Amino acid sequence: MSEEEVKQQNIDQELEKSEVSEESQAKSHGEILKEQICEGRKIYTLSTSSVLMSSFTAGLELGFSYMMLCSMFYFFSDYLPETSLFKIIALVYPLGFILVVLGQSILFTEQTSLLTLPVLNRKHGLGSLLRIWGLVILGNLIGGWLIAFVMLWLGPQLHIFDTETIVKIGNHVADFSLPTILVSAILAGWMMGLLSWLVTSSKDTVSRIIIIFLITATMAFAGLHHSIIGNIEVFSAYLLGPEITLGRYLWVQSTALLGNAVGGAFFVALLKYRAFVNNVS
Known part of the structure; x- marks a missing residue:
């Protein structure tokens, strides 16, 4: 057995030792890592249609955040300057x-x-990773495109926002240089990776909602x-x-996709994984 294979066997053995304790108030690094790896492996076992449908659903569901941030922007547009409006929408962005x-x-x-x-x-x-990333991105984007068409029609019909609001918000997101967008997206991807890690570390729904709110509101x-x-x-x-x-x-x-x-x-998966395996002899 090669040195690399021995090292991998030791890593797997250490992960197997990482059992979640009901008495413990906090999960260890190894416990969180083990759960994350198990959850990730489950997704690899899903059929192509299942991955596409679930990711399509996620793209649609994010449309509720878009509906709320457009509505809040429009509602307060007569009372607050535009710079303030782009800050207060952080309150509804996490939905x-x-x-x-x-x-x-x-x-x-x-x-x-x-x-x-x-x-x-x-x-x-790596080939399996790139394949499933592609499926997830495709499903998320298609869901987003569909909900965008729905909101373009529904918002003005319900008088919760107008087309001018939609254009202002979109321009605000796109009105940066590509290097700025790249670094900004790297930070957002880093925070979303930490969100996944912290959600796994928590043991109750209320804690998870607080984590999601704090991280996504900060991003917004x-x-x-x-x-x-x-x-x-x-x-x-x-x-x-x-x-x-x-x-x-x-x-x-x-x-934005590349940065995320x-x-x-890199900043979550690789660093968290290396922090664990560097302690494995």
């Missing part, structure tokens, strides 16, 4: 994420680190680029206004 995470739909940014861990643990290959307040809800925001503005061209939409979207992937895979 869709709470629905997705607690409902266990497959969201790319939440699952990025989760799906990377089985590859780092040598249970799946800081204006970090999240590729899936950002897809809805920028795509909607592209459909309505000349400010965002198809090329600009595609560049913003692809840059790097943030979740």
Whole structure:
């Protein structure tokens, strides 16, 4: 047996020792890592149609965040300056994420680190990772496009927001240089990876809701680029206004996806995994 194989066997043995204790108030690093790897491996066993349907559902459900942030922006537009409006929408931004995470739909940014861990643990290959990432992204984007069309029609019909609000929000997301969007998206992916890690570490629903709210509200307040809800925001503005061209939409979207992937895979999955295995002899 090679040195690498011995090392991997030791890592697997250490993970097997990481059993969750009901008496313990907090899970250990190994317990969280083991649960994350197990959850990630379950997704790899799902059929293609199941992954697509679940990720499509996640894209749709994030539309509720979009509906609420547009509604709040529109409602307070006569009372607050625009700079303040882009901050207070952070209060309703978490809604869709709470629905997705607690409902266990497959969201790319939440699952990025989760799906990377089985590859780092040598249970799946890089090709399998890229394939399932592609399926999840496709489902999330299609769900986002569909809910964008629904909201474009429904918002003005219900008088909860208008087309001007949609264009302002989309332009606000897209109106940055690509390097800025990339670094912003890396931070957002990092935070979403930590969200997945912290949700696994918690033992009750209330704690999970608080974690989701704090992390996603922080992302919204800081204006970090999240590729899936950002897809809805920028795509909607592209459909309505000349400010965002198809090329600009595609560049913003692809840059945000790349940044989110790097943030979740490297800054969470790789670093958390290496922090564990470096203690394994």
